[in-house]
Amino acid sequence: MFNKESGLEKFKDAETIIGASIKVKGNFQGQGNIVIEGSVEGSLKTGANLFVGDQAKVIANIEAKDAIVNGEVRGNIKAKNYLAIGRTAKIYGDLQYGEISIEKGATINGQLLLLSEEHKRSDKIREERGLKENAKEPAV
Amino acid sequence: MHVYIYDDYLNKGKYNRIINRLEIRLTDLGLNGKIIRLGAIKNIKGTIQNEIKLGAKTIIAVGNNQTVNKIIGAIIDTDVFGDFQKKTLLGIIPIGDDNSIAASFGIKDPEEACNILLARRIEKIDLGLANKHYFLNHATISGPGTIINIDDYSLEATARGEVRIINLLSGRKGYRQSNPHDGRLDIYVRTKSGDDTHLTAEKFIITNPADNLLVDDVVEIKTPVEIGVVRDRVNVIVGKDRAFE
Numbered sequence: 001m002f003n004k005e006s007g008l009e010k011f012k013d014a015e016t017i018i019g020a021s022i023k024v025k026g027n028f029q030g031q032g033n034i035v036i037e038g039s040v041e042g043s044l045k046t047g048a049n050l051f052v053g054d055q056a057k058v059i060a061n062i063e064a065k066d067a068i069v070n071g072e073v074r075g076n077i078k079a080k081n082y083l084a085i086g087r088t089a090k091i092y093g094d095l096q097y098g099e100i101s102i103e104k105g106a107t108i109n110g111q112l113l114l115l116s117e118e119h120k121r122s123d124k125i126r127e128e129r130g131l132k133e134n135a136k137e138p139a140v
Numbered sequence: 141m142h143v144y145i146y147d148d149y150l151n152k153g154k155y156n157r158i159i160n161r162l163e164i165r166l167t168d169l170g171l172n173g174k175i176i177r178l179g180a181i182k183n184i185k186g187t188i189q190n191e192i193k194l195g196a197k198t199i200i201a202v203g204n205n206q207t208v209n210k211i212i213g214a215i216i217d218t219d220v221f222g223d224f225q226k227k228t229l230l231g232i233i234p235i236g237d238d239n240s241i242a243a244s245f246g247i248k249d250p251e252e253a254c255n256i257l258l259a260r261r262i263e264k265i266d267l268g269l270a271n272k273h274y275f276l277n278h279a280t281i282s283g284p285g286t287i288i289n290i291d292d293y294s295l296e297a298t299a300r301g302e303v304r305i306i307n308l309l310s311g312r313k314g315y316r317q318s319n320p321h322d323g324r325l326d327i328y329v330r331t332k333s334g335d336d337t338h339l340t341a342e343k344f345i346i347t348n349p350a351d352n353l354l355v356d357d358v359v360e361i362k363t364p365v366e367i368g369v370v371r372d373r374v375n376v377i378v379g380k381d382r383a384f385e
Contacts, residue, residue, distance in 0.1 A: 015339070015340070016338065016339040016340075017333040017336060017337055017338045017339070018337055018339075019297075019329060019331065019336050019337035020335045021283075021298050021299035021301070021329070021331045021333075021335050021337075022295055022297060022329060022337045023155070023295070023296040023298060024293055024294070024295050025293060025294050025295075025296070026291075026292050026293030027292050027293055028293045029293075030289075030339075037262060037335070038187055038337070042293060053143065070322075
């Protein structure tokens with residue numbers, strides 16, 4: 001079952017924190033852990049972990065490695081590894097995940113789809129290719 | 141040649157003993173050099189630039205954060221900056237309060253500063269750039285109505301508070317240690333209600349029609365302001381206990 005304490009531990013030193021009074025618009029992308037307590041409109045992507053707080057309002061498609069969602073999300077969520085849905089979460093969109101836990105009280109209005117091993121592998125290969133191509137690009 | 145720039149507040153009697161002890165220590169270590177007292181000269185920029193032209197190997201700010209900022213402001217983006225970057229090091233001897241810059245470089249008191257000058261451990265430090273104004277520490281603007289455009293997204297602060305762009309952390313409580321040679325600036329939005337936002341970026345545009353950006357607590361710039369970072373711009377003599385890697 002979803003362990004809130006252990007789930008939050010890795011966000012203590014998150015690289016990016018969007019506070020409750022901040023509105024983000026556009027394609028928000030990061031490499032490190034991200035905490036969202038405010039509002040986001042557009043898309044939200046990180047190669048690491050994402051935490052959506054209970055007061056947060058996200059109108060965006062989300063992609064992360066691990067994701068903990070406690071707030072409102074209007075959009076699809078793809079957590080390649082682990083997706084934890086807290087009891088205060090309200091999700092209007094499809095969920096893709098490697099593993100999932102859902103707390104009692106959460107609202108989900110969408111389809112749940114388990115990512116196959118093959119899917120996860122192809123995502124990983126795509127990521128590695130992307131990294132290699134980026135590494136080939138000469139420094140400006 | 142070492143050139144010591146004494147800030148004007150050090151003329152007060154209460155600093156006499158510290159200054160005397162400092163000068164004895166510097167002489168003992170063979171680090172004595174030319175002393176320039178800012179209170180006695182009108183053209184600070186011209187005087188400092190002249191010393192660099194004359195071949196100063198080390199310019200040492202004797203004073204506090206403002207002293208360091210005055211020296212950086214006198215050198216940066218001038219004809220002598222090329223020479224300064226190649227041949228001259230910046231040292232700091234902290235005296236009195238408001239010395240968080242020295243502290244983040246691992247320099248805690250005048251005596252330790254002398255030992256650090258002798259050891260000559262050098263770090264290249266980034267500078268922030270707001271339009272055409274360089275800054276060592278930070279730039280600030282009030283929170284509500286401020287929009288920050290980074291890559292293809294924007295952040296809008298909606299509550300009362302402050303937006304702070306940090307290159308080198310100057311001892312503010314509750315902020316994380318920033319790294320002044322990672323080629324990135326830290327952006328903090330802190331509201332009156334204690335709500336914090338933090339992220340890092342290389343360059344961005346900041347806009348607020350109702351307020352100006354205040355750079356290093358000195359220069360006010362009307363927005364929109366393009367903010368970036370210039371890497372490895374100043375060579376600073378630092379202590380081994382500096383606050384960054």
